[in-house]
Amino acid sequence: MVDPAPYLVIAEDLRGRIVGGEFTPGDRLPSVAELGRDHGVSPSVGARAYAVLVEDGLVISRHGAGHYVRGTESPELLVRRHRAQPEDSPFAQGVAEQGAAGTWRHESATATADADTAERLGIGPGEPVMRTEYVYLADDVPVQLATSWEPIAVTGQSMIVLPEAGPHAGIGVAARMRVIGVDVGEAVERVRSRGATRAEATALGINPSAPVLAVERTYYDQATGRPVETADVVMRGDRWVAVYGTVPARP
Amino acid sequence: MVDPAPYLVIAEDLRGRIVGGEFTPGDRLPSVAELGRDHGVSPSVGARAYAVLVEDGLVISRHGAGHYVRGTESPELLVRRHRAQPEDSPFAQGVAEQGAAGTWRHESATATADADTAERLGIGPGEPVMRTEYVYLADDVPVQLATSWEPIAVTGQSMIVLPEAGPHAGIGVAARMRVIGVDVGEAVERVRSRGATRAEATALGINPSAPVLAVERTYYDQATGRPVETADVVMRGDRWVAVYGTVPARP
DNA sequence: TCGAATTTGTGCGTATGTATC
DNA sequence: GGATACATACGCACAAATTCG
Secondary structure, three states: OOOOOHHHHHHHHHHHHHHOOOOOOOOEOOOHHHHHHHHOOOHHHHHHHHHHHHHOOOEEEEOOOEEEEOOOOOOOOEEEEEOOOOOOOHHHHHHHOOOOOEEEEEEEEEEEOOHHHHHHHOOOOOOEEEEEEEEEEEOOEEEEEEEEEEEHHHHOOOOOOOOOOHHHOOOOHHHHHHHOOOOOOOOEEEEEEEEOOHHHHHHHOOOOOOEEEEEEEEEEOOOOOOEEEEEEEEEEOOOEEEEEOOOOOOO | OOOOOHHHHHHHHHHHHHHOOOOOOOOEOOOHHHHHHHHOOOHHHHHHHHHHHHHOOOEEEEOOOEEEEOOOOOOOOEEEEEOOOOOOOHHHHHHHOOOOOEEEEEEEEEEEOOHHHHHHHOOOOOOEEEEEEEEEEEOOEEEEEEEEEEEHHHHOOOOOOOOOOHHHOOOOHHHHHHHOOOOOOOOEEEEEEEEOOHHHHHHHOOOOOOEEEEEEEEEEOOOOOOEEEEEEEEEEOOOEEEEEOOOOOOO
């Protein structure tokens, strides 16, 4: 049996006093210098102890001001659903349910499919696609980025070539595809957790390598099984939770 | 303008020599002591410099052996599926499809539900639950952690109180619940991307705050709508992708 | 097989910078 | 502006892991 390190002793002592109710959310905690004096060690040990609690999300530190007990209010999470019935305007509707104002910016251009995109769309590399870049905002703050690709072979010669122009703008993939008689059914989603790239971090207002939820979403034509749209969606890890499946009703 | 800190000077010097090709993947780099002598500082500064490069993923450190240039090999991704038909022994079967040997360790104990768990299970705080901690290994390397909770009110008085003991060990939630006549249907999953806690990082062999995929999975009794099992699953972000939905067949 | 040398990891103290009040 | 408080940088001592003769 070895003695636990002093900084861990102090951290666990504080943890117990916090969860025990001696300190409540918002309370100011002892300074690192006080902590060191109380335990007969140098201030750096107290700072190390607080670092543990900050990492655990129990405490927040404010430079020059002190350490405070973190409230239990979960940073309001926006929810992204995977629905059996694909709905229209998925993003705006989703954030509206959270009480925020959802808007987005977009930019479309024709391009040729690279190897990865072609693979996902089941077409040959170099075939023409319509690429659209989205930035989604909740209350004017960027919270989500997306890039979508649709084969021109599917949408060409129709009113919906440009996803966000004309009479069918902003209604979502499922509804737009219905216009040309395509039933897309439920999307297939591949979900990863990774660090934000520098560009994503800048766009989302987070630090590079901060965790993001990266979703690769593909819609298929239910009748033919052919992919009709694929997209890369990137969301701030601290603000989004993706929900799959539905809670059964209780009789 | 301020002078950059010595540890950063050393780190950038090394970074340039690595990307410049002086060191190639697998090469052993100077020890922290050498680095300190070369730059006229203490070894801890060299160690700090390496910490930067390790965090950037450019270098790996081996305790007692040295620092090495990291290869660019992208780690093969294991896949986790969300299936319409809940299968038995989900983990072992999943990794077997990837050509790895899946095993797990576990530890069960009775406990009382805390506020969050009670909420998720639809029971009162303090009611008894069976808590089981899992560590999943692929080829003996930990790749996934899980903690599950089942209300004793559901499993009590049956052969399946202990999830991993007796004749029904290791068969997964869905199959075990069938034994007592409960149809759990499809789980509801809430997926987040966040940084690994210190404990998770140690268990998974990754750096603290490296991205992980955190899944909150709950099974419901289809007949009554009551939750029968909930679990927190944590996976290495660089090794797992969660797939939801199935690709339609092409006629 | 074993032990000494080498190397990285951890813990902690001190000095200094910077933000807050 | 002064006092207080946290953040960063660095040096040192010791522990743990590895390597090699």
